[in-house]
Each structure stands twice: as C-alpha cells, then as structure tokens.
Amino acid sequence: MSATTEARVLDWLAGRQDEMLVALEAMVNTDGGSYDKAGVDAVGEQVRAFFSAHGIPVETVPGSRFGDCIRATLDAGEGAEANEGNARRNILLMGHRDTVFPKGEPERRPFKVENGIATGPGVADMKAGLVMNMFVMAAFKAVGGAPGPMVALFTGDEEIGSPEGRPVIETEARRARVVFNSEPGRANGGVVTGRKGGVFMAVEIEGRAAHSGGNFEQGISAIGELAEKVRAIHALTDLKRGITLNVGLVSGGQSVNTVAPHAQLQIDLRYVEPGDRDEIMGRIHEIVAKSFVPGTRAEMTIRGEFLPLTQTPAAARVFEMYREAASEAGLSITGDFSGGCADSGFTAAMGAPTLCAVGPVGGKAHSPEEYLEVASMVPRAQALARAVLRLDRAGL
Incomplete structure (x- = not known):
C-alpha cells in the first residue's frame, strides 16, 4: 500500500x-x-x-x-x-x-x-x-x-x-x-x-445428613471434605512456574445443627506453559476422586477454559x-x-x-x-x- x-x-x-x-x-x-x-x-x-x-x-x-x-x-x-x-x-x-x-x-x-x-x-x-x-x-x-x-x-x-x-x-x-x-x-x-491460560471448575461434594446433637456419628460432613480438598488444591500452587490455584467460592450445608450433606467449591487455575495444564488438571482430578472424609464422594465440572x-x-x-x-x-x-x-x-x-x-x-x-x-x-x-x-x- x-x-x-x-x-x-x-x-x-x-x-x-x-x-x-x-x-x-x-x-x-x-x-x-x-x-x-x-x-x-x-x-x-x-x-x-x-x-x-x-x-x-x-x-x-x-x-x-x-x-x-x-x-x-x-x-x-x-x-x-x-x-x-x-x-x-x-x-x-x-x-x-x-x-x-x-x-x-x-x-x-x-x-x-x-x-x-x-x-x-x-x-x-x-x-x-x-x-x-x-x-x-x-x-x-x-x-x-x-x-x-x-x-x-x-x-x-x-x-x-x-x-x-x-x-x-x-x-x-x-x-x-x-x-x-x-x-x-x-x-x-x-x-x-x-x-496465562485458565480453567474454571466447580466441584460438588455429597455427604450424609444427620442431627449434629442427636446422632452426630451417623453424619458424613461434605463441608469437612470440602475443607480438606481446598487445602490440597491450594497446595498445588507453584509461583515459580506461574501456576496458581484459587478456590474463590464455597457453599454448602443445610443448617447449623445438621452435619452437612452437600457442599460446593469453585476453582480458578492459571498457568503459563501449555504443557502444565494437563499435569495440574490430573492432580486436581486425583484430589477430587480422593475421599479425605470416608463416605463422601465428589464430581467436578469444567465451566470455562482459556488457552x-x-x-x-x-x-x-x-x-x-x-x-x-x-x-x-x-x-x-x-x-x-x-x-x-x-x-x-x-x-x-x-x-x-x-x-x-x-x-x-x-x-x-x-x-x-x-x-x-x-x-x-x-x-x-x-x-x-x-x-x-x-x-x-x-x-x-
């Protein structure tokens, strides 16, 4: 031109x-x-x-x-x-x-x-x-x-x-x-x-409800499981590699006097190198599949992703x-x-x-x-x- x-x-x-x-x-x-x-x-x-x-x-x-x-x-x-x-x-x-x-x-x-x-x-x-x-x-x-x-x-x-x-x-x-x-x-x-690339995920956790005073031992706390998963997920952060994990939203429970039958956490993953995505996602899947509190189970959904x-x-x-x-x-x-x-x-x-x-x-x-x-x-x-x-x- x-x-x-x-x-x-x-x-x-x-x-x-x-x-x-x-x-x-x-x-x-x-x-x-x-x-x-x-x-x-x-x-x-x-x-x-x-x-x-x-x-x-x-x-x-x-x-x-x-x-x-x-x-x-x-x-x-x-x-x-x-x-x-x-x-x-x-x-x-x-x-x-x-x-x-x-x-x-x-x-x-x-x-x-x-x-x-x-x-x-x-x-x-x-x-x-x-x-x-x-x-x-x-x-x-x-x-x-x-x-x-x-x-x-x-x-x-x-x-x-x-x-x-x-x-x-x-x-x-x-x-x-x-x-x-x-x-x-x-x-x-x-x-x-x-x-950075990013993956945005939601994890649904199921436990079992029970009265927290009358039959506490029969409950399985989804919130207890959520707390363990949050700790494990945050531990994956590696600032030197530009990898960050943030659980930015949590919710759950039925009432203060009920062992929580359900909970949800939402995860934000950020990474720099394209090859890091599959590695970290694999480790997140392992954390989701593991029951830190026996009797709980969890399922993860990817809600959005950027490369x-x-x-x-x-x-x-x-x-x-x-x-x-x-x-x-x-x-x-x-x-x-x-x-x-x-x-x-x-x-x-x-x-x-x-x-x-x-x-x-x-x-x-x-x-x-x-x-x-x-x-x-x-x-x-x-x-x-x-x-x-x-x-x-x-x-x-």
Missing part, C-alpha cells in the same frame, strides 16, 4: 473522536452482562447498524444461550487481491461485547466523561475496543486501501470463557493472516504479548511492527505479560500470529472504578491501521 493510502486512512480517523464517543456512550449505556443474551445482542444491533451505515457487509452467527457472534467483512483494496499466498488470508480484528456487570448497572452508573476520562460499565473492557475496530474498518472502507481481506469479529461470551464463541473464533483463526485483539491497552500504554497466549516468532514480528507503527502516532509501546485470560489465546493456539490489548488505554476493569483515557482512542486506532498496512514489513 502506498504512503498516500496510509495518509488518507489516518486523516479519516483523525477527526472521529466525537463520533467514537457517541457510539461508545450508546454501548456502555446498554446492558450487556454475559448471561443477558438480549442485552448483548442489543449491543450487537448497534454494531450492525454502524456497519450498515458505512456499507460494510455483516453476518450473524446465532448463539443459543449467549450473545450472537457478529462478523463484518471487507474485501482487499485495489491491487492487494493480486498478491500471492498469505496476503489472501484474512486480517482479523477481534473483540467481545459482554461485560461482567449485573442487569441495571448502566442505569446506576451511566457513561460519563470528565477531564478526559470516560467511565461506565465495560467502557474499557472492552466496548472502547469494539468502537475502535468499527472505525478502523470504516476507514478502510472509505479509503479502499486494505492490504488484504479484513474481518471484524464481535463475540458475546468472552467473560465466561467463550463457551459458544470459541468455535467461531477458532474457525476465523484458521484462515487468519494475523489477529489483533482489541482488549484495553495497559495503563502504561503497553500491549499484551503473553497471557494461554504464547508469543511465536511470527507474533514477535507483529509486535515489533506494531510498536514501530504506534511510535509514529506518538505512542511508546511495551509488550507486557498478563495473568488475565482472553480470546487471543484461542487464536494463538490455532497458529495465527496474535497481538492482544491493542485497544484504547484503560484500567480497573471489572470494577466500579473502570476507566478509559479518551485521548487514546484516535491514536490507538491510527496505530492499528498503520500496523494493518505494514504487514508485509513483518513478513506476514
């Missing part, structure tokens, strides 16, 4: 901050918790309406329980379609529409901008990234300069492990030339080049190319590692060179203090557009 094409794309984006904020306000003020399919799909309708207004084709991959996947597409710009090999593959921009917040949160904390800081549920994680992807796609549509076919994917269930979105993401990753996941940029302005984002040589080239492109927008970029999980792990595992957290800068996600630096929206969009235009420089 020519320098003229790049300049035209950047100029088109340069004056769009106010329009971006209008789109972002509408998204933030729409309910969109992961389990609120209607709300997540309402945000999807806003995405669809934007692309329709800009003449960009959109298709929907329906979700049965969670938000639909929205897929917008652009053909390659003039001249790019004649390129051979990898240039024919898709440039994938990715993001999720769901948030972690309960229904009604936008009414309690609506979108607001004060002193250059935007707040509201999901403002950074990751509705600002969605808006950025929308406008980058619109810029290439307006200018006609994409160096290859482009796809923008908007999923609806990332915050709960993408149970329905994952196969859609993996299908896109198989035909992707490169993946940019627009999770929020780090507070220091960095992007994410590596993430780690590991940096391949191709992904490292993408980062270096993005860092150079961002520097021309006045941004100083570092490549950071995050213990948090994201859909970018799925694309990386499929072999697609992946860079994460290229969205506008924000922080304190999943909390009432979540914020977005408004002034980062246009420069980060321009950095992404530059990176898209310079894929050949990274040998991609």
Whole structure:
C-alpha cells in the first residue's frame, strides 16, 4: 500500500473522536452482562447498524444461550487481491461485547466523561475496543486501501470463557493472516504479548445428613471434605512456574445443627506453559476422586477454559511492527505479560500470529472504578491501521 493510502486512512480517523464517543456512550449505556443474551445482542444491533451505515457487509452467527457472534467483512483494496499466498488470508480484528456487570448497572452508573476520562460499565473492557475496530474498518472502507481481506469479529461470551464463541473464533483463526485483539491497552500504554491460560471448575461434594446433637456419628460432613480438598488444591500452587490455584467460592450445608450433606467449591487455575495444564488438571482430578472424609464422594465440572497466549516468532514480528507503527502516532509501546485470560489465546493456539490489548488505554476493569483515557482512542486506532498496512514489513 502506498504512503498516500496510509495518509488518507489516518486523516479519516483523525477527526472521529466525537463520533467514537457517541457510539461508545450508546454501548456502555446498554446492558450487556454475559448471561443477558438480549442485552448483548442489543449491543450487537448497534454494531450492525454502524456497519450498515458505512456499507460494510455483516453476518450473524446465532448463539443459543449467549450473545450472537457478529462478523463484518471487507474485501482487499485495489491491487492487494493480486498478491500471492498469505496476503489472501484474512486480517482479523477481534473483540467481545459482554461485560461482567449485573442487569441495571448502566442505569446506576451511566457513561460519563470528565477531564478526559470516560467511565461506565465495560467502557474499557472492552466496548472502547469494539468502537475502535468499527472505525478502523470504516476507514478502510472509505479509503479502499486494505492490504488484504479484513474481518471484524464481535463475540458475546468472552467473560465466561467463550463457551459458544470459541468455535467461531477458532474457525476465523484458521484462515487468519494475523489477529489483533482489541482488549484495553495497559495503563502504561503497553500491549499484551503473553497471557496465562485458565480453567474454571466447580466441584460438588455429597455427604450424609444427620442431627449434629442427636446422632452426630451417623453424619458424613461434605463441608469437612470440602475443607480438606481446598487445602490440597491450594497446595498445588507453584509461583515459580506461574501456576496458581484459587478456590474463590464455597457453599454448602443445610443448617447449623445438621452435619452437612452437600457442599460446593469453585476453582480458578492459571498457568503459563501449555504443557502444565494437563499435569495440574490430573492432580486436581486425583484430589477430587480422593475421599479425605470416608463416605463422601465428589464430581467436578469444567465451566470455562482459556488457552494461554504464547508469543511465536511470527507474533514477535507483529509486535515489533506494531510498536514501530504506534511510535509514529506518538505512542511508546511495551509488550507486557498478563495473568488475565482472553480470546487471543484461542487464536494463538490455532497458529495465527496474535497481538492482544491493542485497544484504547484503560484500567480497573471489572470494577466500579473502570476507566478509559479518551485521548487514546484516535491514536490507538491510527496505530492499528498503520500496523494493518505494514504487514508485509513483518513478513506476514
């Protein structure tokens, strides 16, 4: 692509901050918790309406329980379609529409901008990234300069492990030339080049009820078993290897004067190396199968899972190319590692060179203090557009 094409794309984006904020306000003020399919799909309708207004084709991959996947597409710009090999593959921009917040949160904390800081549920994680992807796609549509076919994917269930979105993401990753996941940029302005994998599990424990005073000896305490399992599971943590186990939720029992007939614990496993997953899961299964309190039994269910984002040589080239492109927008970029999980792990595992957290800068996600630096929206969009235009420089 020519320098003229790049300049035209950047100029088109340069004056769009106010329009971006209008789109972002509408998204933030729409309910969109992961389990609120209607709300997540309402945000999807806003995405669809934007692309329709800009003449960009959109298709929907329906979700049965969670938000639909929205897929917008652009053909390659003039001249790019004649390129051979990898240039024919898709440039994938990715993001999720769901948030972690309960229904009604936008009414309690609506979108607001004060002193250059935007707040509201999901403002950074990751509705600002969605808006950025929308406008980058619109810029290439307006200018006609994409160096290859482009796809923008908007999923609806990332915050709960993408149970329905994952196969859609993996299908896109198989035909992707490169993946940019627009999770929020780090507070220091960095992007994410590596993430931990995660497995989220629930363990149901059964014991036997008995009156705690009248016939205590006939009871089998599920809570007693839970306590032993928690201790054993936490002992698997190995900080030097980046492996952490956290039992974050426990429940159980019938009444204070009843030996507990049932209990539940929920486990969060995080790991760095892909090979560590099976080892630790095997040890967890052993703990679940063992009855520390004779007569109890337990069953474990995996409720969600993310794969780690590991940096391949191709992904490292993408980062270096993005860092150079961002520097021309006045941004100083570092490549950071995050213990948090994201859909970018799925694309990386499929072999697609992946860079994460290229969205506008924000922080304190999943909390009432979540914020977005408004002034980062246009420069980060321009950095992404530059990176898209310079894929050949990274040998991609």
